[in-house]
Amino acid sequence: MIEIKNLNIHIKDNHILKDVNVTFPEKQITCIIGPSGCGKTTLLRTLNRLIDSVEGVRMDGQVLVDGQDIIHSGAEITELRRKIGLVSQRPCPLPMSIFDNVAYGCRINKMFKNRRQLIYHVQKNLKAVGLLEEVKGRIRTPAARLSIGQQQRLCLARSLAVQPDYILADEATSALDPISAKTVEDLFVKLKADYSIIMVTHTLRQALRIADNVVFMYLGEVVETGPANQVFNNPQHELTQKYLTGAFS
Amino acid sequence: MRKSRIIKDKVAHGTMFALTIIAILMVVVIAIGLYLKSAPVLENKSLWSLLFSSEWRPMKGEFGFLPFIMGTIWVTILAILIALPISLLTAIYLTEYSKPVVRKFVFPALDILAALPSVIYGVWGVLVIVPWISQHVAPHFVEFSTGYTVLAAGIVLGVMVIPLLVSLFIEVFSSVPTDLREASLALGATRWQTTKKVVIRKTLPGILASTVLAISRAMGETIAVLMVCGCVIGIPKGILDACYPIPALIANNYGEMLSMPFYESALMFAALILFVVVLVFNLLSRIVLYRLENAEK
Amino acid sequence: MSIARKKRFIETVAKIFMWAAMFIVFGFVISVLWTIFSKGCKAMSWDMITKLPGGGFYIGKEGGFLNAIVGSLYIVGASTVLGLLISIPVVFFLNVYLTKDSKLAYVARMAFDVLFGVPSIVYGAFGFTIMIYFGLRTSLLGGIIVITLLIIPIFIRTMDEATRNFPRDILDASFALGATRWETLKVVVRQIAPGIATATLLSIGRAIGDAASVMFAAGYTDSIPTSLSQPAATLPLAVFFQLSSPIPEVVDRAYAAALVLTIIVFVLSICGRFITNRFSKNKV
Numbered sequence: 001m002i003e004i005k006n007l008n009i010h011i012k013d014n015h016i017l018k019d020v021n022v023t024f025p026e027k028q029i030t031c032i033i034g035p036s037g038c039g040k041t042t043l044l045r046t047l048n049r050l051i052d053s054v055e056g057v058r059m060d061g062q063v064l065v066d067g068q069d070i071i072h073s074g075a076e077i078t079e080l081r082r083k084i085g086l087v088s089q090r091p092c093p094l095p096m097s098i099f100d101n102v103a104y105g106c107r108i109n110k111m112f113k114n115r116r117q118l119i120y121h122v123q124k125n126l127k128a129v130g131l132l133e134e135v136k137g138r139i140r141t142p143a144a145r146l147s148i149g150q151q152q153r154l155c156l157a158r159s160l161a162v163q164p165d166y167i168l169a170d171e172a173t174s175a176l177d178p179i180s181a182k183t184v185e186d187l188f189v190k191l192k193a194d195y196s197i198i199m200v201t202h203t204l205r206q207a208l209r210i211a212d213n214v215v216f217m218y219l220g221e222v223v224e225t226g227p228a229n230q231v232f233n234n235p236q237h238e239l240t241q242k243y244l245t246g247a248f249s
Numbered sequence: 250m251r252k253s254r255i256i257k258d259k260v261a262h263g264t265m266f267a268l269t270i271i272a273i274l275m276v277v278v279i280a281i282g283l284y285l286k287s288a289p290v291l292e293n294k295s296l297w298s299l300l301f302s303s304e305w306r307p308m309k310g311e312f313g314f315l316p317f318i319m320g321t322i323w324v325t326i327l328a329i330l331i332a333l334p335i336s337l338l339t340a341i342y343l344t345e346y347s348k349p350v351v352r353k354f355v356f357p358a359l360d361i362l363a364a365l366p367s368v369i370y371g372v373w374g375v376l377v378i379v380p381w382i383s384q385h386v387a388p389h390f391v392e393f394s395t396g397y398t399v400l401a402a403g404i405v406l407g408v409m410v411i412p413l414l415v416s417l418f419i420e421v422f423s424s425v426p427t428d429l430r431e432a433s434l435a436l437g438a439t440r441w442q443t444t445k446k447v448v449i450r451k452t453l454p455g456i457l458a459s460t461v462l463a464i465s466r467a468m469g470e471t472i473a474v475l476m477v478c479g480c481v482i483g484i485p486k487g488i489l490d491a492c493y494p495i496p497a498l499i500a501n502n503y504g505e506m507l508s509m510p511f512y513e514s515a516l517m518f519a520a521l522i523l524f525v526v527v528l529v530f531n532l533l534s535r536i537v538l539y540r541l542e543n544a545e546k
Numbered sequence: 547m548s549i550a551r552k553k554r555f556i557e558t559v560a561k562i563f564m565w566a567a568m569f570i571v572f573g574f575v576i577s578v579l580w581t582i583f584s585k586g587c588k589a590m591s592w593d594m595i596t597k598l599p600g601g602g603f604y605i606g607k608e609g610g611f612l613n614a615i616v617g618s619l620y621i622v623g624a625s626t627v628l629g630l631l632i633s634i635p636v637v638f639f640l641n642v643y644l645t646k647d648s649k650l651a652y653v654a655r656m657a658f659d660v661l662f663g664v665p666s667i668v669y670g671a672f673g674f675t676i677m678i679y680f681g682l683r684t685s686l687l688g689g690i691i692v693i694t695l696l697i698i699p700i701f702i703r704t705m706d707e708a709t710r711n712f713p714r715d716i717l718d719a720s721f722a723l724g725a726t727r728w729e730t731l732k733v734v735v736r737q738i739a740p741g742i743a744t745a746t747l748l749s750i751g752r753a754i755g756d757a758a759s760v761m762f763a764a765g766y767t768d769s770i771p772t773s774l775s776q777p778a779a780t781l782p783l784a785v786f787f788q789l790s791s792p793i794p795e796v797v798d799r800a801y802a803a804a805l806v807l808t809i810i811v812f813v814l815s816i817c818g819r820f821i822t823n824r825f826s827k828n829k830v
Contacts, residue, residue, distance in 0.1 A: 048435055050431055050434060050435060053431075053434075055348075055349065076550050076554075078437045078438065078439050078550060078553055078554075079437065079550050080437075081434060081435055081436065081437045082436065082437030083437075084435075085435070085436075086431075086432075086435035088428060088431070088432065088435075090428060092426075092428040092429055092431075092432040093432075094429065094432060094433060094446075094447055095429070095447065095450055095451040096450070104433070104436065104438075104446070105436035105437060105438070108433075108436060108437060108438045108442055108446075109436075109437055109549060110549050155432070158432075158436065159435070159436065162436055162437060254726055254728075254729070255726065257726070257728050258726035258727055258728040258729075261727075261728045261731075262639075262643060262727070262728075264635065265635045265636065265638060265639035265643060266639065266643075268632055268635050268636050268639070269635075269636045269639050269640070269650075269654055272632065272633075272636055272654075272657070272658070272661075272698060272699075272702070273653065273654055273657040273658075275657075275661055275695070275698075276657050276660055276661060279664070279668070279669075279672050282672050282675055282676065283668075283671070283672060283675075286675050334567065335567045335570055335571060336567075337567075338563055338564045338566075338567035338568075339564070339567045339568050339571055341564060342561075342564035342565075342567070342568060346561070346564065351568075355568060355571070355572075357819070358571060358572055358575045359571070360815055360819065361575055361579070361812075361815070362571070362574065362575055362578075364748075364751050364752075364811050364812070364814070364815040365578065365755070365808065365811060366752075366754070366755020366756065366757070366782055366807060366808075366811060367755065367756070367757060367758070367782070368755065368757050368782040368785045368786055368804070368807070369578065369582060369755070369785075369804055369807065369808055369811075370578070371785075371786070371789075372581070372582065372585075372785060372789060372800070372801070372804045373577070373578045373581050373582065375789065376581050376585065377577060377581055408574045408578075411571060411574070415571075439553050439554070439556070439557045440557065441556060441557045441560040441561075442553070442556075444560075462663065465663055466663065466665075468665070469663075469664070469665020469666070469667060469668065470665065471665065471666065471667040471757075471758035472757045472758050472782065472786060476786070476789070496665060496667045496758065499667050499670075499671055500667055500670075500758055500761055503670075503671065503674070503761070503762050516671070517671060517675070520667070520668050520671040520672070523665060523667070523668055524664060524665075524668050527663055527664060527665060527668075528660060528664075530663075531659065531660045531663040532656070532660060535656055535659045535660070536656075539652075539656075
């Protein structure tokens with residue numbers, strides 16, 4: 001479980017996240033929604049500390065991943081990042097073969113001693129995203145030659161291969177064609193049996209389709225959060241109502 | 250009124266076009282000029298004997314460039330061996346790790362290194378590197394050395410190409426999209442693992458091209474090398490031998506060779522060798538670098 | 547955990563190496579500057595930069611190297627003007643008249659990159675043959691010609707770099723109003739002037755320090771040239787020739803000349819940085 005308590009983030013003089021308090025339950029899909037520029041992506045990037053590479057960033061508060069505070073204490077960031085997979089907006093295959101892309105994280109983390117285990121593991125994860133059949137016979141060719149939808153699934157397989165507990169998805173389907181987007185979306189639904197998924201999405205309809213929980217953010221603050229049917233059918237806050245009815249986006 | 254505007258534009262266009270073409274043609278003109286000048290010696294001797302003989306007796310009309318070619322190669326390789334790791338590590342730090350504070354100090358330092366004239370490096374070499382070699386380095390290996398050696402020239406030249414290499418590397422590394430680094434970091438890779446397995450792997454052609462460019466720069470450097478290389482004709486057997494690279498040969502002898510037959514022509518041939526090698530290296534590496542630059546867009 | 551620890555250990559080792567590399571770079575900078583300044587300041591005197599070499603100058607009698615300072619200024623001044631006259635139109639042509647992916651622009655940039663890489667000694671040798679072809683002897687004019695040849699690619703390349711980032715939208719906006727390209731140029735000039743100024747200063751810095759090319763072309767003399775056909779001394783050569791003298795006083799002069807040269811290059815480089823920082827703030 002990931003718990004965020006009183007999280008404040010400043011980048012230089014800008015107060016990006018204001019006193020955020022959220023809990024992301026396990027083995028469910030939580031969608032973060034809100035108008036663009038409201039801090040969704042920043043929140044996501046705080047969870048795996050990729051935000052560290054931003055110039056002049058300051059973090060206060062607590063983010064507890066499985067009870068461990070990842071903001072303070074000399075938390076081992078690389079181990080944290082292994083535990084939390086990321087699927088970004090544009091698929092980003094590493095400059096190597098399909099096989100090596102999936103094997104990359106395993107090798108980095110020295111997960112397997114022998115090669116046969118590694119090959120088996122890579123195949124298992126390619127299968128999990130439905131790519132194994134599609135790339136049969138060209139698993140050693142550069143990943144960049146795949147279609148963009150396949151690339152996104154490859155990135156998902158790559159994240160799964162390091163055996164994470166959580167998956168972060170940052171508008172993971174927005175750069176894809178409708179059919180690939182549907183495939184990826186279905187994958188997420190399937191994967192929630194084994195992983196806790198946190199996804200930022202800009203399409204309300206997607207959130208309606210797949211979310212178990214919803215976090216609505218506006219201008220750096222969490223306005224409303226709760227189970228999907230509650231937030232969508234009976235929003236408590238005026239802003240949430242307006243957003244859901246399309247008054248602004 | 251309208252007509253004069255258009256005419257003005259046309260005239261400007263024509264002039265600029267002509268100037269651009271003339272400037273481009275400089276490459277060809279230099280090549281032809283040098284070739285014509287070195288034609289006499291080329292007609293008289295075989296290319297093979299010019300390049301691979303080590304008999305250098307201008308008085309008797311024997312021009313074997315091997316000692317000078319070997320001198321150039323020794324010095325250049327040593328310089329690159331010194332400059333490459335330093336520049337690579339510095340560039341990696343500056344692009345992959347550093348905070349702006351660090352860059353604020355390092356960039357001006359590199360600026361200074363880049364701006365200093367060759368002759369200043371020569372003075373530094375004569376005053377610092379040469380005595381250091383003759384007093385502290387050479388005694389461990391040979392009985393006596395003046396310090397004017399391949400090593401001295403290599404160090405001075407190495408320092409001179411560092412700013413060039415660093416700036417080329419920085420350019421190459423910044424062509425790697427941030428997404429790619431983050432994709433690797435998000436899998437639990439450290440910065441160094443990301444650099445080694447993703448950034449360097451992705452930019453390997455660019456790194457090679459930059460290095461080739463630096464090699465061509467190092468090969469043509471004249472004054473600083475001339476001041477510390479020892480200028481002894483002979484193929485160096487080690488880094489503690491004196492050497493005599495091609496640019497130093499041209500610089501040292503050009504004024505005084507008009508009286509000897511073929512001597513001027515031979516020196517022009519030396520300049521032609523230099524020009525051709527630099528030209529080829531430059532073209533190759535620039536094409537690779539352009540490709541990289543455009544791929545990023 | 548041991549894998550995480552191993553990762554962190556390698557990370558630390560890598561960082562230490564990088565720090566070491568940067569310290570070495572700093573070490574070189576400090577060593578070079580310290581050498582030049584400590585030797586130069588000791589040898590420096592007012593006479594050095596205000597007097598011509600007197601009788602017996604090269605055996606340690608009095609005098610200075612005003613001839614070299616003036617010679618360098620003449621040559622660099624004249625070739626800067628000539629170089630700008632040729633390269634500014636070329637830069638404008640590449641950036642305003644040609645489209646972004648024009649073949650000619652590609653070839654031109656490639657040619658200038660190659661010319662930029664041609665060693666100065668080759669320019670010197672080539673320039674010298676041209677001079678002889680036209681019946682010129684080592685002279686101020688020869689120096690100017692060779693340095694102009696040398697400086698043009700540097701000018702074009704640095705200015706082109708400064709100009710390339712210029713937003714093409716502004717060009718389009720101007721074209722859309724019906725302006726010709728020549729008229730559009732006037733809009734562009736103001737935007738890219740700082741870039742051109744910086745490029746000029748940096749290129750001058752390189753031209754003034756170049757010794758190999760002027761060696762044959764301009765020669766060396768103890769007096770200030772009064773006409774284009776007389777030879778002219780230059781600062782880098784003043785350093786080079788005097789450093790090899792066995793007489794300490796003469797060597798001292800080399801140090802002083804090196805100091806003067808370094809300071810000139812420094813001032814140029816600092817001005818260049820200053821202009822860049824100053825103007826890049828309020829650029830579009």
